[in-house]
Amino acid sequence: MGISYNGLVLLGAIMGCCFLVGVSAGNFYQDFDITWGGQRAKIFRGGQLLSLSLDRVSGSGFQSKNEYLFGRIDMQLKLVAGNSAGTVTAYYLSSQGPTHDEIDFEFLGNVTGEPYILHTNVFTQGQGNREQQFYLWFDPTRNFHTYSIIWKPQHIIFLVDNTPIRVFRNAESLGVPFPKNQPMRIYSSLWNADDWATRGGLVKTDWTKAPFTAYYRNFNVNAISSSSFSDSAFQTNELDAPSRRRLRWVQKYFMIYNYCSDLKRFPQGLPTECRHA
Numbered sequence: 001m002g003i004s005y006n007g008l009v010l011l012g013a014i015m016g017c018c019f020l021v022g023v024s025a026g027n028f029y030q031d032f033d034i035t036w037g038g039q040r041a042k043i044f045r046g047g048q049l050l051s052l053s054l055d056r057v058s059g060s061g062f063q064s065k066n067e068y069l070f071g072r073i074d075m076q077l078k079l080v081a082g083n084s085a086g087t088v089t090a091y092y093l094s095s096q097g098p099t100h101d102e103i104d105f106e107f108l109g110n111v112t113g114e115p116y117i118l119h120t121n122v123f124t125q126g127q128g129n130r131e132q133q134f135y136l137w138f139d140p141t142r143n144f145h146t147y148s149i150i151w152k153p154q155h156i157i158f159l160v161d162n163t164p165i166r167v168f169r170n171a172e173s174l175g176v177p178f179p180k181n182q183p184m185r186i187y188s189s190l191w192n193a194d195d196w197a198t199r200g201g202l203v204k205t206d207w208t209k210a211p212f213t214a215y216y217r218n219f220n221v222n223a224i225s226s227s228s229f230s231d232s233a234f235q236t237n238e239l240d241a242p243s244r245r246r247l248r249w250v251q252k253y254f255m256i257y258n259y260c261s262d263l264k265r266f267p268q269g270l271p272t273e274c275r276h277a
Contacts, residue, residue, distance in 0.1 A: 026219040032062045032186075040211070052190040053211040054080075054087055061189030068093070069183040071223040074148045077107075078215040079116060081141035084109025086194030086205030089214045091147060093184040099126040101179035103156055105147055107140070108197045109212075116140055117256070120158050122168050124177040130271070132166050133257035134250065144217060152224065153180050157239070164239055164247040165254075171273040190214050 027047035034041040037060020040053040052060045073093070080087050087109035094102040102123035107116050118134045138145065148159040156179075158166040170178040190212065194205040239247060251258075259265065260274035269275070 026221070028062075028216070028219070031066070031219060032064055034060070034062050036061050036189075048217060050216040051213050052089070052188065052216075053213045054190045054192060055210040055212075056207045059189060059191035061187065061191075063188075064186035066221075067095075067183035067185050068151075068221060068223055070151050070153065070180075071221055072148060072150045073186060073222075074146055074218070074220045075186075075188075075216060076144040076146050076218040077140070078142075078144045079107050079140045080109055080190070080212040080214050083112045083206050083209050084116070084141070084212060085111045085198040085203040086192055087190065087212050088193040088197050089188070089190050091188045092186075093149060093151070094123075094187055095179075095182035095184045097126075101125070101182045101184060102128070103149055103151065103179070103184070105149075105158070108193075110198060111203060118160070118165075120166055122156060122179070124179045127177070129259065130168070131257060131259050132255060134165055134254045135256060136160065137250075137254060144215070146218070151179075153178075160250075163250060164243050165250045167239070167247065169273070171276065174272050174276055176271075176273045188216065 028043045028050045029047035032050070034043075037052070037058050040055065040058060040060035041062055042051050042053075043049070044051070050062065052062070054060065075091060077089070077091065079089055089107040089109075090104070092102060092104040092106070094100055100123065102121070104119070104121040104123075106119040106121075108119055110116055115135045118136055120132050120134070121128050122130045136145075146159075146161050148157075148162070150157040150159065154170050156168040157164050170180070172178050192205055194203070195201045238244075260270055263270070
């Protein structure tokens with residue numbers, strides 16, 4: 001791919017990046033159920049740490065016990081280290097059924113020394129195709145970093161270490177569906193996707209490096225009650241000035257794919273929300 005973690009870290013330092021968000025830890029025993037993978041999913045330290053593993057037989061995953069409709073959700077992840085090509089660590093919100101809504105973080109692994117790709121998407125009423133992809137300005141396998149979703153009726157904001165990387169605004173006034181009626185659970189899974197994940201499937205998973213393991217801690221949810229709907233802080237649809245500057249910084253230097261710029265994919269015209277951004 002022609003770019004290394006060292007180059008990204010240097011650029012992040014030059015541009016004077018970001019700060020960690022403070023989160024209070026939930027408890028994985030209380031808040032989540034292991035849903036598949038058997039002993040490949042483990043909860044440690046009295047519910048303060050969770051790991052998912054992938055081997056040649058199976059991956060693993062978990063989901064939240066509760067459903068949420070609007071709020072801020074934070075999770076700290078440390079991704080699969082070393083040669084993670086072919087693996088995908090998915091962390092997302094989703095409802096159920098053929099017309100489900102979904103808000104996605106997916107971390108696409110890579111060969112040692114090459115950067116992960118952070119893949120984001122938004123589904124409404126079963127329809128997605130709203131991908132934006134980013135490199136990160138740090139190595140996400142060395143330490144824990146905070147990945148957050150702010151979900152309000154006005155917008156969805158994706159954040160990394162409290163730095164906004166993407167805003168998906170409610171454009172229902174233009175006829176664009178927006179996820180606001182279906183409560184969603186939190187899901188995460190670690191699985192093999194070497195048929196597509198790394199260079200379109202050209203790089204296969206090296207099973208001699210298995211098991212592949214990702215770690216989770218400091219889950220936190222700030223749910224938004226209906227009584228907050230009149231709150232000015234809740235109603236606002238805009239980031240403050242420093243956050244807008246950080247968003248522009250990420251999108252200028254680290255965005256590697258934006259569906260709103262893909263004219264080949266949409267020869268009949270870009271999606272409505274792209275034309276009115």
